[in-house]
Every structure is written in structure tokens, then in C-alpha cells.
Amino acid sequence: MEINVMKINLYLSVIMALCFNILLIDQHFSEAKGDTIMKLSSPAFNDGDMIPVRYTCDGVDISPPLKWESVPEDTKSIALICDDPDAPAGTWVHWVYFDIPADTRGLPESIAPQEKPDNGGKQGINDFRRAGYGGPCPPGGTHRYYFKIYALETILNLPADTDKKQLLKAMKGHIIGQAELMGKYKR
Numbered sequence: 001m002e003i004n005v006m007k008i009n010l011y012l013s014v015i016m017a018l019c020f021n022i023l024l025i026d027q028h029f030s031e032a033k034g035d036t037i038m039k040l041s042s043p044a045f046n047d048g049d050m051i052p053v054r055y056t057c058d059g060v061d062i063s064p065p066l067k068w069e070s071v072p073e074d075t076k077s078i079a080l081i082c083d084d085p086d087a088p089a090g091t092w093v094h095w096v097y098f099d100i101p102a103d104t105r106g107l108p109e110s111i112a113p114q115e116k117p118d119n120g121g122k123q124g125i126n127d128f129r130r131a132g133y134g135g136p137c138p139p140g141g142t143h144r145y146y147f148k149i150y151a152l153e154t155i156l157n158l159p160a161d162t163d164k165k166q167l168l169k170a171m172k173g174h175i176i177g178q179a180e181l182m183g184k185y186k187r
Helices: 002-034 164-171
Strands: 039-041 066-069 077-084 092-101 142-152 175-186
Touching: 039 142, 039 175, 066 142, 077 164, 092 164
Parallel strands: none
Antiparallel strands: 039 066, 077 092, 077 142, 142 175
16 A cells, blocks of 8 residues: 555656646747747848848948848847957957947948948947948958848947947847848959
């Protein structure tokens, strides 16, 4: 009789543990279903395609137009980073832009290379040591350029001379959505 009670208690414990785990898994998937998947694109090039010369140091060296959609409802600001992980000395930062108004759904071509552009937000310092966009200019070979946007549940209010490392640190814990677009360039 005592052995049967022990078996029953063991079975009940296992069943309770399984039910608890199922509830946790279900809760996790319910939260994941509610997440918004953002999309980033450009009318100038498709994901994985070559970036037109116009947006590089061999052309006019102006920022390409970008569009994004499916921004989470709680977004207070947007941040943007463009970098090249194929640079010989390590990842090269081409653009740091943050505190873009939350209702913005894209950027026109040729954002002025100034700390506070007319369309809002602040442009930080890139690895060319200046504010704004610096186009692809690889020393050789084909390089990849990642345009990454982040939906943030806060306005960062960082100084305009913020670099990528400082921006990433400030964004930590505040990112509620993100998307990426990759273009290539070869000289």
C-alpha cells in the first residue's frame, strides 16, 4: 500500500511538472505571436543587391532612400546604423542616426550631413569622423553594407557626437523591434 502511494505521488509530481512546463511554453509562444516583424527596404536597391554608385564615394556620396513598415505601437523613436563588417581593420561605421520621430516610415534620398537634419532626429559620428552618412568606399573586393533600424520604447536624448558603440549601449533594453537591409558594393 505504501509503495502505491509513493508511485501515485511520483506520478502526480511528474504530471504537475509537465503541465507547468506546457503553460510556460504556451505563454512564450503567445508573446512571440504578438511581436511585430518590421521590414526595411530601399527603392534604390533590393536586399542583397549592389548599391548604386550614386550612394558611394565613387558617386555623389549621398544617403539612399529607405522605407520601413510594421513599427511596434509603443515605439517612441527610431535609430539607424549602417556598417561594413568586411572592412580590413574591422567593422566600419557609415551612419549613426537616432531619435528619429516614431511616426517616420522612411528617409528620403540625400539626408543632409548635419547633426540635426530637417526631418528630425540626430546624426551621430561615423568612422569617417563626421556627422551623417558616408557612403561605401571599399579599398578592394566586394563589401557588404548593413542598414539596421531599431524601434525603441524611449527617446535617447544623446549628444549629436554619439558614435555606434555609445548608441548601442544606450539602446540596450529599449529595443522593441528591428529590421535589416544589406547591400553590396565593389570598386
